[in-house]
Amino acid sequence: MVLFPPMINVHEATDLIHKHLKLPCYGEEVTEDILADRDYPPFHRVMMDGIAVSWNVFREGRRSFPVAGTFAAGVPRGKLTDFNSCFEVMTGAPLPEGTELVIPYEHLEIENGIAKIIVNSERSEMENVHLKGSDALKGDVLLKSGMPFNGPHVGIASSVGKALVPKKFSINIISTGDELVEVNETPLDHQIRRSNVHAIRESLRLHGFHEVELSHLADEETAIEDHYKKASQNFDLLIYSGGVSKGKFDFLPSMWKKLGVQEIFHGISQRPGKPLWFGVDEKTNTRIFGLPGNPVSSLVCLHRYFLSSKEVYAQLVSDITFKKDLTFFVPVKISSDRSGVLKAIPLPIQNSGEFSALASSDGFLELPKDQSVFKTGEAFRFHPWRPM
């Protein structure tokens, strides 16, 4: 009788993985604190196209100003000498010296070099001016190391002169199994095409991992061993698809053991994905996932344990019963109603080989093992196939 190794639960598995593998968010994160190199804005910045005038002169009642010049963004700061006159100023320009108020074109009429205010409205000193240092002062921490890469972050870093270099993470996806033929080949009756690795690569890419290489190996110990020795030198992470269950030809775990790879765990009390294997090769500082060969199992394990995204919960729209003492991952279609609630429509599948059933799913719900009846309206952790 072949014994399955003692199984841990999904939470123990998660903790062990996080202990050994810091998940790079979207494959990329900010790698250093980003400080303001000067005040932001660096000068009193004009926020509207119009004219800049002296606050005192305006307050004393003047509403008509000869135009003494024009200052666009990108030209050095101007200086108003005749306080009864004005400068035309464009958005982004430094507020000229001697002026403390910007009046937008929409409130003006400009004829023969005279700007007249034709719209009366409450005005205040420094109105339509973005004050120097009001966003950040020189030396302020704008971004902290470890923050995810996103558009605003890259913009902020660029504005202080830092071209953020994302932390890259290189991955090798390895499929094993003699039953597999290439996508462009026509399989014999007993063969299937090599689809898992493509599903895995696409999932990684959608989460920001672009340094991904595919390898296919026959179920042949020496070939797999030779490949491992090279790959463990060259990649941060190896993801094997198949070869970790208890079949006669699933010799990956024993091979890793032989090569001195530390097995962190093998087997999780979950469905699908029970045979998941995770290990660490300290010599080469490589992390290794052995995903089950079934398409659904491999994708569920990949998303649940590696591509884990922001914690999001969704409410079941129908009851589910699952009596086994396992965490149950059920494919769902997701929708967000206008009250801000995420709804999950379960698409239960018969077995983890049933791949096509995933076509209409957005991801899967995680139903805890200590519960067997899951009621409509109850919310559970949702894992999306791709960033929502």
Add this chain to the structure above:
Amino acid sequence: MVLFPPMINVHEATDLIHKHLKLPCYGEEVTEDILADRDYPPFHRVMMDGIAVSWNVFREGRRSFPVAGTFAAGVPRGKLTDFNSCFEVMTGAPLPEGTELVIPYEHLEIENGIAKIIVNSERSEMENVHLKGSDALKGDVLLKSGMPFNGPHVGIASSVGKALVPKKFSINIISTGDELVEVNETPLDHQIRRSNVHAIRESLRLHGFHEVELSHLADEETAIEDHYKKASQNFDLLIYSGGVSKGKFDFLPSMWKKLGVQEIFHGISQRPGKPLWFGVDEKTNTRIFGLPGNPVSSLVCLHRYFLSSKEVYAQLVSDITFKKDLTFFVPVKISSDRSGVLKAIPLPIQNSGEFSALASSDGFLELPKDQSVFKTGEAFRFHPWRPM
């Protein structure tokens, strides 16, 4: 007095954009219907490692079977001749002819070539067998054209022999403005670094747009015109950052007009991002966005009108008042509580130049213009900076 062109509202703008620009989801979508090329699974597929036996013989009470051979995944289907014996079978193998039941290793003891069942449990015909055609029959539509690219979809297409070719979308981001210097340069007091285009490119990349090129142009009509003539030939979409407000040096709209580009709209009743410009060049089949130059405005417009993702709503955790007759986009930090509700913590900013305030935001909430008080618990459309 410079008049702002008549403004449309956010919904009119959205409809106009969708009419002229089919938003490629994540830059990529399935471009053809994907049909099953054969039944799936293509054969009765073994789902557990163990032995395959005759259902009749098992039902008649036999619990001990000499092992007549072993069939792994990838070898042609076997045929059991002596129905009192069994085959060892591995997950993924075709179920051998003459057998209708798979008993897993966990229930067996195998000694001297005899497999004995040592765990009694209810068994049924074809148990642990994934039935031929149970997922899909030859000719079934597995994926519909227009579906988003995701891991499972790519896997499904691969399994039927289709290497999905994503529909690519090429984009040129153009910054204008003499006040801008490169990220690696040290700006003078009146200058700022060119950060918007990097924020925009990163945002596009995070949404799956990888064919993106950056250009920087001085505020110089001929240079901008020459660039446009070339770029409109080479890109699907041009995104201009700055140059569309009403400043003396914002001559993009008039240039486009002169070049025969159709202006779809200019100006939306929203804050920030009021000056957004959108147009179509029918000659070259190019779409053009003129984003406001302010960092916050440009990112808000980009995400609201181009990178619009799945409709997601989030609940305010504090009240907001905004009296102007404009749609108000407010940066928020988002969290999903365990009841499945998305919560939005507003991070109001003083003006659309205040970039650093976005650092801790996850995106922005869309507060409708026909409302001026927005209460805690009310849910509004959420637009994330990056896929959640």
